[in-house]
Amino acid sequence: MKVLAFALALGAAAPASADQAAVCAGVVECRAHTETAIAQGDHERAHDLAWRTVQQGPRNDRALMFLLGRTQALSNRPDDALVMVRRLADMGAIVDVSADEFARMRDLPGWPAVESLLAGVATPPPAAVAVPVAPKRVAEAAVPKVPAPKASASARSESGELRRDKPVAPPPPMLPVAVEDAGHFTSGDFSPGGLTCDAVSKRFVFGDRPGRKLMVVAEGSDHSIDLTRADVAGFLDVTALDIDTTNGNLWVASAEADGRGATLHRVQLISGRPIASFNLPETLAPAIPVDVAMSSGGVLVLDALQHRVLILRTGASSLSVLAGLGAAAPLSLTASRQDGVAYVTHRDGLLAVDLKTRAVGSVTGPKTEPLSGIERLRRYGGGLVGLQTLPDGSRRLVRLTLDASGRTVTRLRVLDVPIPSGPAAIPLAVCGNTLGYLLGAPATSTQLPGTAWTIRRIQLNP
Structure with a gap:
């Protein structure tokens, strides 16, 4: 399973107090402080900083979401980490949560379902098998094919009846x-x-x-x-x-x-x-x-x-x-x-x-x-x-x-x-x-x- 790539920017030392920890200027600095807090073993401050990083970064940024999930796991929030990993899987992200820091998350009852989602994301679809085509006669190839009329958002069932497909509803904002x-x-x-x-x-x-x-x-x-x-x-x-x-x-x-x-x-x-x-x-x-x-x-x-x-x-x-x-x-x-x-x-x-x-x-x-x-x-x-x-x-x-x-x-x-x-x-x-x-x-x-x-x-x- 490939690991979701994200940059580990190391910067200045993190703020000394919990109130100061959540204050950083921009996503790059917040991310650097988060990684520093993780390295120092201050997982609560890392979690606060990771939230701040996600809030300042691009919407649905997979790397930042994974960083937040990692701090959730490290700060004894395995349920939150599982929700975040599932969101990443639903987005089609390939993430590696085999490290010990995710152990408690993997012990949760809901982990097998999320693990299956991740396996589906990591497994590519089977390659198409090439089927040899017999050469056509010149006269047959010269006859233009008239395309069948397309029915918008419809299909035919096995009995030949026209069936309307329901439009897929967009997710809520x-x-x-x-x-x-x-x-x-x-x-x-x-x-x-x-x-x-x-x-x-x-x-x-x-x-x-x-x-x-x-x-x-x-x-x-x-x-x-x-x-x-x-x-x-x-x-x-x-x-x-x-x-x-x-x-x-x-x-x-x-x-x-x-x-x-x-x-x-x-x-x-x-x-x-x-x-x-x-x-x-x-x-x-x-x-x-x-x-x-x-x-x-x-x-x-x-x-x-x-x-x-x-x-x-x-x-x-x-x-x-x-x-x-x-x-x-x-x-x-x-x-x-x-x-x-x-x-x-x-x-x-x-x-x-x-x-x-x-x-x-x-x-x-x-x-x-x-x-x-x-x-x-x-x-x-x-x-x-x-x-x-x-x-x-x-x-x-x-x-x-x-x-x-x-x-x-x-x-x-x-x-x-x-x-x-x-x-x-x-x-x-x-x-x-x-x-x-x-x-x-x-x-x-x-x-x-x-x-x-x-x-x-x-x-x-x-």
Whole structure:
């Protein structure tokens, strides 16, 4: 297998601090600093510099993408490296990932499929076999051949019927974005139960489902702090949360794994002090809350067990049913205080729920880009951002532009960042003009065994 060629430019010494590491003038200098950081064994700084290099270089530059994949592998991001190598294989690039630095990537369950793609790229098609042609008689050769009429974008089947071939849809546009690590921590038994962020205190707040608690990580921090626990707040398995930015409170949903005891908790954001709890009435039980969203009508809760949207209306003392979703098994919910509609994703598409009339309708999208498989969804500006799983199992972050009615997606764009495939949940949170998401990978430290969790942050342009 041939190695994807890329120049190793060696330059001046890299900046001394992590903040300075991401600042370099031009792609040549950034690339040189990246290689220097790799040689020095400073793989985290090399990863930051590689991102900077890709952002400044030509779009879809294969050499720079491979450099980024290499630093992802070296900095204990094997899932990201696998996504990058797969992208290169899809582009037809021949890359060599047999080195030890890619060993953990090759141990991932998704590696065999990517390995097959690489093998297909590296194996040239069989050479055409020359077939001898008998010499033609002069009279036959002199008779001009009348070409058969061509049917545009059509062909004939074996039965002779004219068959129209479907045009190949172009891929959706890729949206370049800046990505950074906003914080990280290591835990042995943590499983995410929602993510949100507080722009004022510059903290990320997330639920620990099995730990039945809320945790916070400050921007740039390398550890988490417990905000409040079950013995104080009365949590069951924490499944979802959202911030009410108007009064600085957290709304947290919890329940037993089978849906018993579903409760909506109101918690003070700064201190973690529990303020109130709203149990689901027995007549509506059980419920498995999987998402929470603030809206113009109150606090919305998505129930995946009975396929419905619940609401705690402003001033109410108990939850009620806002709308049923029929057979659609819901995945995620989002809304805002500025409009009267909530959006619910399910396996096969996207629904809009009118908060006033309680009507539920399908959201249509571009013909070439189905809205199925969006497992997490968040409101941003006049549109939506989400995490989508494609039929082949790959994942991507997408931005959806809505029309004036909010019932039609007029444009789908893919955020140009690698997202690991697999069943692991990846919670999302919009914070101002940024999108945060949480990724986990096996920890390499012998002192802190478990899973290393990283909060990634993307700058969202208007």
